[in-house]
Amino acid sequence: MEAFAELLDRLSHVGARNVKVRLIADYMRRTPDPDRGVALAALAGELSLKTVKPALVRELAGARTDPELFRLSYDYVGDLAETVALLWPAPETPANAAPGLAETVERLEAAARKDAPALVAELLDRLDANGRWALLKLITGGLRVGVSARLARTALAELGAPGIDEIEEVWHALAPPYGPLFDWIEGRAPKPDLSEAVVFRPLMLSHALDDAERPRLDPADFRAEWKWDGIRVQLALHGGERRLFSRTGDDISAAFPDLLESLEGEGVLDGELLVMREGALGRFNDLQQRLNRKTVTKKLLADFPAGVRLYDILFDGAEDLRGLGFDDRRTRLEAWARARPHPRLDLSPLVPFRDLDELESRRMDPPHPAIEGVMLKRADSPYRAGRPKGLWYKWKRDPMTVDCVLLYAQRGHGKRSSLHSDFTFGVWRGGEAGPELVPVGKAYFGFTDAELAELDRFVRNHTVDRYGPVRAVEAKLVLEIAFDGIHRSKRHKSGVAMRFPRIARIRWDKPAAEADRLETLEALIGE
Known part of the structure; x- marks a missing residue:
């Protein structure tokens, strides 16, 4: 736990991206399994310790410290973990040695709700102030050290031959503490097989089109489509399984049974989640009624029916199409959708234009309030994970x-x-x-x-x-x-x-x- 606490402390005090990558990679090299896998999950936001809530931490602090001192300190510091870590009194008798990170997480995950207060107090007693801060950040679900999931995975690429794109490809098929992932990256095992897995495939993202870039673009090289104001999602269909993933790879299938229940075919498709009422699109506010719900009522299903407006196709059946250019993938997407008509799926139309001035006038006066701009995509662009330069641009309406x-x-x-x-x-x-x-x-x-x-x-x-x-x-x-x-x-x-x-x-x-x-x-x- 001390090594993880030191890593968090150092990450919180540096701003440079490359320095953060190096710190995480060095930690992964010198830390054994399974601690490094648990740390990776925490940095990437993949841990959720549901037994312990911030209210429990405040109650423990109130029992161990002067309530008025705690209130004033918390009001001044503004951060619960930092306040409790500094105020927590050392036990009268020396506590056992500090626990390891994996052991700590394993005990917290296994603890019943009634046992959680005693367990958290015991762990706090075994740690110094820096360790207490790291533990509380971990269990309250917000590290806030300037590390994104993408950056954490970028640090992994420093450990071996596979690049970040390959790591992104297998990431969502594996679970903490990522033993097979480390074995592959460090050359002890082959790449994990995803051929039969219904998993998220990293999305291709765009760059904002700025005034300096516009003169360098040849309109003949690009295709345009509307940028819809919904939620970017991915549909994965294989072997009778149907899943819907958010842009970050979260499985949100349970919240959208009306969309998934009758989908046919196999493939991986990219699109925008919208409310669709008999072909008419709802506003983003309508979609918000459906988001972040583990279950949905019949009334919500009836009032806010969900659909996907398709942009792209990554897999047609088992065939990987990501190496094809956009025009070729669009032809395959149209054929896929035409062969499987569905009331909750349709195609995002291409927007014809002769030059960027014409496209700008359309961008500023779109035909539907659910449109927030246009997308420009190179006709020959392959589908590449991440945000490659010069291939896709988003050109949003002025705010x-x-x-x-x-x-x-x-x-x-x-x-x-x-x-x-x-x-x-x-x-x-x-x-x-x-x-x-x-x-x-x-x-x-x-x-x-x-x-x-x-x-x-x-x-x-x-x-x-x-x-x-x-x-x-x-x-x-x-x-x-x-x-x-x-x-x-x-x-x-x-x-x-x-x-x-x-x-x-x-x-x-x-x-x-x-x-x-x-x-x-x-x-x-x-x-």
């Missing part, structure tokens, strides 16, 4: 903007734990007693480090009330908020919800009274 008033702020996590970096903002609407501010969104990015320091200073100097970790501030600072879409929402007091809001500009110059009104946002909703 909408609105001027809002800062209402609430909350401290962030990790490196931001001492700064207020989560901001809730609102707009004006008419009320019985006159104009009032109503919250319309929350943003935690879009600003520079220098701007974050200014925002944090404003929050501290203009706090008017506190609600636990949340501060209410004087309604006097205007923020220009950019967002990609807006829809009606019964879950929000304002009746609207933004898509991907972020802070575009701090309007120090603008009085709060001149911020936008709710009617302005409502007028942007495409019905």
Whole structure:
């Protein structure tokens, strides 16, 4: 456990990607199985210790420390794991040696809920402050050390001959602690066989098309299609099994039985998950009713029927098509769909264009509100995992903007734990007693480090009330908020919800009274 704690500590203090890759690779080289496999799963977000919740950790800390000291410390630090790790008192008698990482995870996974408090307390007693911090980060499910799943797998490629693309290919077919994966990478065993596995195949991603890139593109080399505002998914069909995967490889099949129950054929297909009502597309807000659910009711199935608009085909039966160019794969995709018509599957249409000026005019005035831009794909591009340069581009519509008033702020996590970096903002609407501010969104990015320091200073100097970790501030600072879409929402007091809001500009110059009104946002909703 000490080695894993040291790795997390070092990762949290470096920002350079290559340095993080080297630190993880060095840890994997010197750490034996199964500890390194468990560490890899934790870094990649593949561990879920459901027995222990943050509330349990707070209860343990309250029992072992002065409650008022804990409250004040937690309010100041803003990070539960760091607060408890530093305040936890050392046992009066020396505890046993620190446990190994795999042993720790195995015991936590096997523990019954009633036994979890005693187990966590025992483990905390056996660790130093750094080890306690790592343990609590692990069990509360948020390492926040700047490592993505892709970066963790990139570090694996440093251990042997297979490259990152090959590792991505087998990753989702294996489970922690990844013994066969390490054996293959380090040359002790052949590549795991996926021929009979219904597994996720890494998606090909795009780059944003910027102004500098546009003049270098020859329109004759590219095909265009609409960029639909849904959820990118992959359908995998083999041997009677049907699975639906998210863009990160999570199996979300259980939430969409209406889509999978009558699919025929075999293959792996790439597309966009949308709500489809007899051929008509719903908005992203409709799709949100179906997301993140382990089970779905009959009413949800009836009100928000799911479908997939197909973009591409990776496998036709057992035949791997990823080496073919886009045009050839499109022909195969059309033939596959034509031979297996299904009410919940259709093809994303190609968008004809003569030049980029014509395509830009279509991009800015799409035929459906569920379209957020266009995609440009080289006609000869193979399907390559990751984000290869020069092959696929996304050209989204320019974001909408609105001027809002800062209402609430909350401290962030990790490196931001001492700064207020989560901001809730609102707009004006008419009320019985006159104009009032109503919250319309929350943003935690879009600003520079220098701007974050200014925002944090404003929050501290203009706090008017506190609600636990949340501060209410004087309604006097205007923020220009950019967002990609807006829809009606019964879950929000304002009746609207933004898509991907972020802070575009701090309007120090603008009085709060001149911020936008709710009617302005409502007028942007495409019905």
